[in-house]
Amino acid sequence: MICGFDYGTSNCALGVPQDTNVQLVPLEGKHTFLPSTLYALDRDLITEFVARQLTSTVTRQDYVASRRNALTRAQRARREEDISDSDQTLFFGRAAFEEYFEWPEEGYFVKSPKSFLGATGLRGEHINFFEDVVAAMMMNIKARSEKALGTEVTHTVIGRPVNFQGLDSEASNRQAIDILTSAGKRAGFKEIEFLYEPIAAGLDFETQLEKNMTVLVVDIGGGTTDCAMVRMGPNYLGKTDRQDDFLGHTGERVGGNDLDIRIAGKHLMPLFGMDSLLKNGLPMPTQLYWNAVTTNDVSAISLFNSMETKYQLEQLRVDAAQPKLLQRFLKLREEKQNFHLVRNAEEAKIALSEAQQHRLILDYIEEGLEQMVDREAMAQSIAPPLEKMLQLMNEAITQAGEKPDVIYITGGSAKSPVIRQAIQDNIGNVPVQDGDHFGSVAAGLTVWAKRLFQ
Known part of the structure; x- marks a missing residue:
């Protein structure tokens, strides 16, 4: 069977032909879109998951040889954490959010991996890891779709942005397409084509036009x-x-992620000391705060998680006019709640599509902590x-x-x-x-897949 596959930054969707129309396949309960998230009990268990799902003996042997170190670490993690072969080690979509919210410090959480695929300066091991993350997610979505459809999905058109990155876009695009192609092949797709996402969305719209x-x-x-x-x-x-x-x-x-980051930075980071003062009257440095919420930038998140940042925050707490805010920020970093905070910002953005005001409850950080955001203030922050x-x-x-x-x-x-x-x-x-804000790209990709493969 053929399909259109919207491997999106925020959500994934998959469509298949149905007579003269397109059917979006339920991926999670009745939901036809799945959040682009993954939570693993240990990072290297992602690679192990991919290895175990590969069906071709030759492909599996080549893959195991290329990932030997990661697979050895995965076995060590199983022994140290007492994880049995029957235990679930990876969670996807809403389940991944739930696991992260409950155990933010314990496992490995990744959201919107598509944002990183075109990043410049990635070493070979980084590219291998992103291939594994994408392959695991594609394997999961393909398996969910085939279960719902009762048949194998073999041919696909995958959506792609015009440019994955702004800098050195040609090399970035080539790198990202190579990652998606490798991951798609490992997931079991026999034929893979790509189509620009805005064109896919337009193809879906075109079927409705009378002139x-x-x-x-x-x-x-x-x-x-x-x-x-x-x-x-x-x-x-x-x-x-x-x-x-x-x-x-x-x-x-x-x-959309950039909008969420701006909302988190402007409306939530002040609760952690952004825009406050030091004892000497100088303003608090702000880059630390933007690094915390810029969850679509590998280097920013790596720097925020570094020991250098921890020591800098501890010194700023001593020098701060309001040290309690810096202590709250240190707690956020230690408990890896920054992704949760950006998720809250996204929830505010969604809620303010309908309402003029929205109250964010942040009691997972501190009992009674909350923040009100209104639509006008949001508009200023995302400008x-x-x-x-x-x-x-x-x-x-x-x-x-x-x-x-x-x-x-x-x-x-x-x-x-x-x-x-x-x-x-x-x-x-x-x-x-x-259009269908979550399904139009997948529908258009399916229309194009029909033209290419049927």
């Missing part, structure tokens, strides 16, 4: 914002070569990344040399009325239409 139009497709994903100006409509349906129909496309590594998103939209329009007839927006963060209003204010009197 030909020029559409600005805006896909605000968790890790990237991608835009495409596309001629589409009844005259274009069924074409397999659409190169001449795409009038312009842009993409950059700025997405820098939102401005970058608007620049990408205008650049795509400039490339096309004409204004769009309609703007089609998709992606989880696109539900925010703050973002929708900013688009209308910036681009002008152009109708804005919402």
Whole structure:
């Protein structure tokens, strides 16, 4: 069976053809999307999980040879932690969040690994590890899908952003595609193709059009914002070569995660001493706080977790005018609750799509700790990344040399009325239409998979 696979930064979804339509496969209960999260009892058990799932003897032998050190460490972890072969060692999606929230200090938690795939300067062992993380997640999603469908899924089109990273984008894109391809092959896909995510979202929209139009497709994903100006409509349906129909496309590594980080930094980090003063009247250094919440940057998180940062925070606690706030920050770092904090910021962003105010309860940090966030204040805090998103939209329009007839927006963060209003204010009197914010990319990928493989 063929499928469209949206391996997203925030969520994953998989679609399959159903007569003339597309069916999104339930991946977790009735949910057709699965949060892009993984929790392992030990980091090296991720590699062990992949090795155990490989079905080809030759592939497994080659893989074991390339991961010998990690697999040896996995066996040691099993002995030291008394983990039996029958114990569940990896958790995915909402279950991964639950395990992390309950045991943040005990295991290894990763959220949005897609954000890291194009990172520059990765050594070979880092690339191997990201391949293993992605392969484990793909294996899990493929197995869930096949269980729900009752048949094997063999051919797939996987979505990709226009650019995985802003710097040295060609090399970053090649590295990320290589990781996704290797992981997909290990997961058991026999044929893998890729398609730009905004184009995929547009293909889903095109099936609904009754006349030909020029559409600005805006896909605000968790890790990237991608835009495409596309001629589409009844005259274009069924074409397999659409190169001449795409009038312009842009993409950059700025997405929903960046909005969450800004909300966490501006509204939650002050509870831990950001914007407070030292005893000498000078302001508290802020980079430590941004490192804590920049969960889509490997180097920032590594620095926050380093002993250097621990010693620096301990000294700042001595020098702080409000040492209690720094003590709270030290506790957050020690208990690895920074991912939880950014998750709270994401919850606020989602809640403020409907409400004007939202109260965040942070009692996992300290009893009675909470923070109120309102929509207007959130809009101010997310202004820098939102401005970058608007620049990408205008650049795509400039490339096309004409204004769009309609703007089609998709992606989880696109539900925010703050973002929708900013688009209308910036681009002008152009109708804005919402897609399925979580499923349109997977649906479009499935439409393309039908054209390629059937």
